[in-house]
Amino acid sequence: MDIFLESERLILRRFTPDDVDNLFELDSDPEVMRYLTGGPGTPREEIERDCIPAYLNYYEQFEGYGFWVALEKSTGNFLGWFHFRPGPSDRIDQPELGYRLRKSAWGKGYATEGSQALIDKGFTELGVQRVIASTYQDNAGSRRVMEKCGLRLIRSYHLMPDELREMFGIADPEFFNGDDVEYAITKSEWEAQRASPHRS
Numbered sequence: 469m470d471i472f473l474e475s476e477r478l479i480l481r482r483f484t485p486d487d488v489d490n491l492f493e494l495d496s497d498p499e500v501m502r503y504l505t506g507g508p509g510t511p512r513e514e515i516e517r518d519c520i521p522a523y524l525n526y527y528e529q530f531e532g533y534g535f536w537v538a539l540e541k542s543t544g545n546f547l548g549w550f551h552f553r554p555g556p557s558d559r560i561d562q563p564e565l566g567y568r569l570r571k572s573a574w575g576k577g578y579a580t581e582g583s584q585a586l587i588d589k590g591f592t593e594l595g596v597q598r599v600i601a602s603t604y605q606d607n608a609g610s611r612r613v614m615e616k617c618g619l620r621l622i623r624s625y626h627l628m629p630d631e632l633r634e635m636f637g638i639a640d641p642e643f644f645n646g647d648d649v650e651y652a653i654t655k656s657e658w659e660a661q662r663a664s665p666h667r668s
Contacts, residue, residue: 472536475585478578480536480550483523487537490546491515499571503607526553532594533563538582540573547573552586558600563590565601567613579613587617591655602650611649618661619651 470482492515494500498507510519526534533553540547548569554560565586567579583601590596601619603610624647 472534473585473589474541475581477541478547478582478585479539479541480582480585481539482527483520483535483537483549485516485520485524487546488512488516488520490537491519491549494546494548494568494570497571500568503604503610504568530554530560532589533560538567538569538578540578546570547578550582550586552590552599559597561596562598562600563594563596565599565614567610574609579610580616583613583617587653587658591658596655598652598654600650600652602648605646605649611651614651617653618658619653620657622650622652624649 469479471479472482473480492510492512495510495515497509501507501509523535530553535549535551535553537549538547539545548567551566552563554563558564565583567583569579573579587599590599599619600622601614603614605624
């Protein structure tokens with residue numbers, strides 16, 4: 469197992485072609501996909517043909533960045549995944565943080581734990597200067613994770629229907645009639661939080 473990172477309860481490892489079924493099961497849950505596509509999942513053939521190869525390619529293109537399978541350390545169970553990588557138009561030292569976890573893993577602090585571990589690794593080992601993350605405005609759970617990790621709200625922005633179709637394959641873009649929100653934390657803000665005696 470090619471381990472990238474360990475935290476108290478999680479192991480983050482590289483994806484392999486054998487993870488197709490794990491991803492298909494994850495994306496087949498309408499509640500998991502609620503704020504991504506409005507509910508519809510990702511076809512298995514698309515995961516096998518497009519998603520997994522793209523994840524594997526990231527490891528070759530960007531040292532230390534990519535998409536990571538999240539396993540529960542105590543059981544080895546698949547919980548979902550995290551990503552920590554620059555977007556197509558972003559600087560390499562300003563990666564985007566993201567996560568998608570099975571419903572059974574919600575509310576247990578796994579998203580916060582994995583996100584914080586990636587943020588810490590980015591600032592201490594990868595030369596990161598700023599981390600960003602975004603979600604739909606109504607996704608209160610994801611927004612709480614970002615805030616717990618010290619990210620602050622930077623802006624709200626509205627994706628047009630054509631953008632939603634192209635980026636997320638959303639069949640009914642009108643389902644998302646609100647804004648997306650972007651959060652961020654800089655290295656200096658992270659350092660100040662770590663130095664604070666009130667850091668939880």
